[in-house]
Amino acid sequence: MEKSIVRPIYSLSTILLFAIASISCTTPQPQTTPASPVANISPISSSQEVPDIETLLNLKLAPIPENLQNPWTPELEAEFQQRAQEIIRFYADPKEYGNTFQENEKRSYVKAMFDFLAGNRERAIAFLQKEDSQAKDHEHTNGIDYYFSFTLKGQIRKYFLLGEYLEPDYKQRMYDGAKKWTEQDPVGRPHPLYGNGDGTGKDWSIQRRGGWVDSRNTDNLRAMREVAVYLMAEETGNEEVRQRYKERLQRYVWALYHIGMGEWDSENYMGHTFAPYLNLYDFAKDPEMKALAKAALDWMSASAAIKYYRGGWGGPTKRDYSGANVVYGSSAARTFALYFGDTPLPDPDPERDTLHLITSRYRPPLAVVALARKQFEKPVELLATKPAYENWKEGGEDKPRYWETSFFGHRYQMGSVISEFPDGDVGPFKLMAYNADRGVDFFVANTGGKWVQPGKKRGDQIGQFRNLLLWLRPGDKPFFFQIPKAANAEVQNGVWFFQLENTWLAVHPINLDAYTEVAIGKKKLAQRYENEQTLKATPKGNSYAGFALEVGEPESHGSYEDFKRAITNKQKLNLRRLASGNVLFTGSDGNRLELQYNSDNDSPQIKRNGVEFARATESRHFELYNPIEGAEMISLGWKMGTLKVKAGGQVFQTTVTEDRTVVRD
Structure with missing residues (x-):
């Protein structure tokens, strides 16, 4: 089959973004990170027009190799930027960010980083490097919270995306704390104060669960934890732990392409798994891991495209909390609407995970966007299967x-x-x-x-x-x-x-x-x-x-x-x-x-x-996706590893082999 390459023509503002993003940004040694001014952009209020995202993202983003990018048309890019501006405007100038107790950074760090994008940099950075409210519980990692999974998602983007704006001493603390954190596998390592937990307190507290890291095993929490441990082990040179987590991440992505996702199509959690893999895509140094992250993002985007329709999230879903049965009622719909659009109404309550989408250069394949917009021959019936929730356990790979x-x-x-x-x-x-x-x-x-x-x-x-x-x-x-x-x-x-x-x-x-x-x-x-x-x-x-x-x-x-x-x-x-x-x-x-x-x-x-x-x-x-009596818009065989999406005149195909290798058609 002849392969076609879509080469987009970008607007001037998009070219500026790519020019900024292509600046070499090998993470500087924390000891020599220069202080950077944080008040060099005039703050904007929610009532003002937001400058284009390329101006707001005047950051040293890690370059992504061309073969790991999904090219978009200028029209799609313009739509994305417009929606992103609306989200930044929504979050600009909050009265308060919140606090850092337990996993509350999932809200407060995101609000601060959005405010940073809106131009209020000095205020945002001051909060992002504020002493953690549980610093004594995190003393063994220099007072930095590397425990809660939802916190880790924000910590990673803070360190790698905004590192040049942090005070050198604070970034050094993050680096040194991460080096201690990843000197051995933090999962199962007894906490210095609480050991393996005493069973008291709230379900997710350190006191109850113990350990050096949140060890809960939902898809989204595992993704936050495993990506964070991998990236910090890679950053600090703890090679044995890096390799161990590389294998864990490889197994997860293998599962996506061979047996499916345990927390499948969740109206509440799909975006929470997607965002950590954006961290891996953006910040991993190992080219194999960047490719692996892209394969995961492409798979999850395709899965989301099936359930997304004009701002709604439908069909059967795992971990359904009953709030998704209206347009924008679903966290997942509010996340992927940034990519897919195709709805007449603006998002009244943008999802916080969109911070990661806005500050990443990842875009779903064109065929996946067309799939979400239902640009394929209809009517068509699609059969699909989903695996056991904890599919890594014994028997989880046997059958759907x-x-x-x-x-x-x-x-x-x-x-x-x-x-x-x-x-x-x-x-x-x-x-x-x-x-x-x-x-x-x-x-x-x-x-x-x-x-x-x-x-x-x-x-x-x-x-x-x-x-x-x-x-x-x-x-x-x-x-x-x-x-x-x-x-x-x-x-x-x-x-x-x-x-x-x-x-x-x-x-x-x-x-x-x-x-x-x-x-x-x-x-x-x-x-x-x-x-x-x-x-x-x-x-x-x-x-x-x-x-x-x-x-x-x-x-x-x-x-x-x-x-x-x-x-x-x-x-x-x-x-x-x-x-x-x-x-x-x-x-x-x-x-x-x-x-x-x-x-x-x-x-x-x-x-x-x-x-x-x-x-x-x-x-x-057993096929994960099998269209019958109609268009072949998406297909993926049971334990075959090749995802193919065909929609809107576009074809996309990626394979993850049995030995965990990513092969792009």
């Missing part, structure tokens, strides 16, 4: 643990997930539909609780076939649905119709009473969902209950009235074997979806057009 189905129509995307077990923080189903004014509308469903809350509940079993979906469970829990208040809702012949802007839903209740509207009990969520309504439907008796869903749009059904007629005349729901947990659903287009409830575990038996669809037991269904 979640099987996901997504369908991309011309104006909507709908996704659901099945697994053999319940999972309290998984959002099992979401639909996002195009809305010209606010980006997307959400339709969400779940059981239990008092409104639509996350969690794959025990007993819930879902089957999906393109734009058809069946949901069945024993009739012991109510069903809840979230729809926009602006949606036109009506009931005809027992079918619930919901008319969104140009996407139409036909919900056929199975053994459910008529729905009623209920209020959200939590004030903060109620405010977030003030333009949505929650509907509750209670099962009739103790038999199986649930619903069948068909989704239509102009390209598939013509008009809304035509859609309703097709549902009435052509759609069929066969409930003759409901008592044994069997439902056969024939859509208005003739496609048939059959679900047989599984009493042994929560993975149902599915037939599509009469053919058994046993994803959880057939290795041919």
Whole structure:
């Protein structure tokens, strides 16, 4: 296949940024770092126009080799810079930064660094090198907090990005503390005061957990810790620890390309894993590690592009906290919107992780941006798998643990997930539909609780076939649905119709009473969902209950009235074997979806057009991304290691081999 290279033409301001960034900036020895003026840019207030980012980023950024950059068009770069300016303006001139207690630097350091970018350099630097509030607990690392993972993410960018602006003595303290910190592996090393922890205090406190570093093992906390230890070991010459952490980082990126991400597509944490790898990409000296970081960022960007749609974050997600079912409701959406845009509304509450995106030269591949903007042939169905949450443990590499189905129509995307077990923080189903004014509308469903809350509940079993979906469970829990208040809702012949802007839903209740509207009990969520309504439907008796869903749009059904007629005349729901947990659903287009409830575990038996669809037991269904009956917009085989994205006329491909080597096509 002939390879094409996109060579962008940059604006003058972008060229200035690249000129600044290409200045050699090998980190000076801390002992000889010269003092630099920090008040050489006039502060700007939130009411003033922010100068272009190239002026604000008058910093010595480490040069990135050309072969490790994803070229962008000048139009995309201009969009990125405009959004970045808006974020800097949002964070400029805060009344206070916060404090440095425990992991509070995840807020306070970010606010200070944003304020630095806005021009208030003297004030920001003074705070960034202020004595830590727990300096006595960090005495063994010269009073520098190298313990909390969220703190480490900011410490790394402070040291490497703003090092020339720090007082030489303070930077020397950071260097010397890091040298002590990485002279041996800080994980498992007893803390000088608290040993391995005494079990008292809050869950994340040093006193409770002990050690030289936060040892919690979520994807995002591991990324913050492992990248920080690696970079500081590399910086201070502790080669044995550097090599050990190089291997750990290599294993993680290998897992992304071979079995997937344990904390997959989290609406809350995806950006928190992405940002530390920007640190590795920007500041690693070892070329292999820069390439590894880029491979991780490219993979995570592609994964985010699937779930991102016009400022929304949809489909099934791990670690779903129930706040993401509106545009910009998700931390991940607010992070990746800086790259992907494609939404009519400005971000009302920019994510703090965007600091790392703004101060990095990384950009996602053009094909990935096009994927996020859904610039591929539609409709298309995408099958995907997700691994065990702690996939590094024994058995974690054996097979997937979640099987996901997504369908991309011309104006909507709908996704659901099945697994053999319940999972309290998984959002099992979401639909996002195009809305010209606010980006997307959400339709969400779940059981239990008092409104639509996350969690794959025990007993819930879902089957999906393109734009058809069946949901069945024993009739012991109510069903809840979230729809926009602006949606036109009506009931005809027992079918619930919901008319969104140009996407139409036909919900056929199975053994459910008529729905009623209920209020959200939590004030903060109620405010977030003030333009949505929650509907509750209670099962009739103790038999199986649930619903069948068909989704239509102009390209598939013509008009809304035509859609309703097709549902009435052509759609069929066969409930003759409901008592044994069997439902056969024939859509208005003739496609048939059959679900047989599984009493042994929560993975149902599915037939599509009469053919058994046993994803959880057939290795041919293990692929991480496998588009079927449509465009090949993204593909990645199980333990094959080659990610390919094809969208918007662009093709991107990267391989991470079994021996952890990165190969760029």
